[in-house]
Amino acid sequence: MTTAAQAERQERRRLLTIGAVCRRLQPEFPDISISKIRYLEDQGLLAPRRTQSGYRLFGEDDVERLETILRLQRDEFLPLRVIRQELASPTGPGKERRRRQASRSIAEPDDELDLGGLCERAAITPELARELEDFGLLQPRREGSEKLYPTGDVDIAVACAKLSRYGISARHLRAFRTAADREAGLLHQLVAPALRSRNPDRREAGLQELQLLAEVGQELSQLLFWRDLRQHAAG
Numbered sequence: 001m002t003t004a005a006q007a008e009r010q011e012r013r014r015l016l017t018i019g020a021v022c023r024r025l026q027p028e029f030p031d032i033s034i035s036k037i038r039y040l041e042d043q044g045l046l047a048p049r050r051t052q053s054g055y056r057l058f059g060e061d062d063v064e065r066l067e068t069i070l071r072l073q074r075d076e077f078l079p080l081r082v083i084r085q086e087l088a089s090p091t092g093p094g095k096e097r098r099r100r101q102a103s104r105s106i107a108e109p110d111d112e113l114d115l116g117g118l119c120e121r122a123a124i125t126p127e128l129a130r131e132l133e134d135f136g137l138l139q140p141r142r143e144g145s146e147k148l149y150p151t152g153d154v155d156i157a158v159a160c161a162k163l164s165r166y167g168i169s170a171r172h173l174r175a176f177r178t179a180a181d182r183e184a185g186l187l188h189q190l191v192a193p194a195l196r197s198r199n200p201d202r203r204e205a206g207l208q209e210l211q212l213l214a215e216v217g218q219e220l221s222q223l224l225f226w227r228d229l230r231q232h233a234a235g
Helices: 003-014 018-025 034-042 060-076 080-088 093-103 115-122 126-134 152-164 170-196 200-234
Strands: 056-058 141-143 146-150
Touching: 018 034, 018 056, 018 060, 034 060, 056 060, 060 080, 115 126, 115 146, 115 152, 126 152, 126 170, 146 152, 152 170, 170 200
Parallel strands: none
Antiparallel strands: 141 146
16 A cells, blocks of 8 residues: 555544534534534535545634534624635634634743654554655654654644545655745844843843844745735736
8 A cells, every 4th residue: 555545544534523523613512503504504614525425524724614613603703704704714713723823922832742743643654754854844853762752743744644545755745845944044144133132021021032134034925925826816
């Protein structure tokens, strides 16, 4: 069995039925129901997978999208038409998980996982993990003979695995890593003196400034990326 087929099989095991999705979301959304989820699907807001028998199966991305929809309805009272537009926007709430990651303090340390934990949570094979590591997309640290991966690497591994199914190898994905290194390096240069300071207040101010620069820089990167894609799509 190929690496892509193994990853696909592992991902299928992580899919949830519509009833399981309801049970998972009920603590935060007590009025969630199977009929409501079906209605949102009928409105084009959700697109779960279907088995050959027609049963719906939801992945983590589907559940996160559903959570976003329900929060926009509950907290911002947005109609479905506006929610659909928001989700279609490259900088809209459909990118909620990445926004949550970016909003974390840069100084806040990540929890760590061993190789087995990383592969289980990202639904990838150890072979793919090692390949991604070889090209700098995953960055574990060594503790004796063991490698420990920051939990942020889980989402990176998931994204890389999805792209690999389209034939994009880790070698090609290195371009994303190179671009991120350049952007991060540029922002770091701007605040490096403050980060090296022994004055706690100045260092804290530097961290806050770097956080702000990172958020604005990420927004600019996304806008430029989508503009270029639109130009390619227009031919």
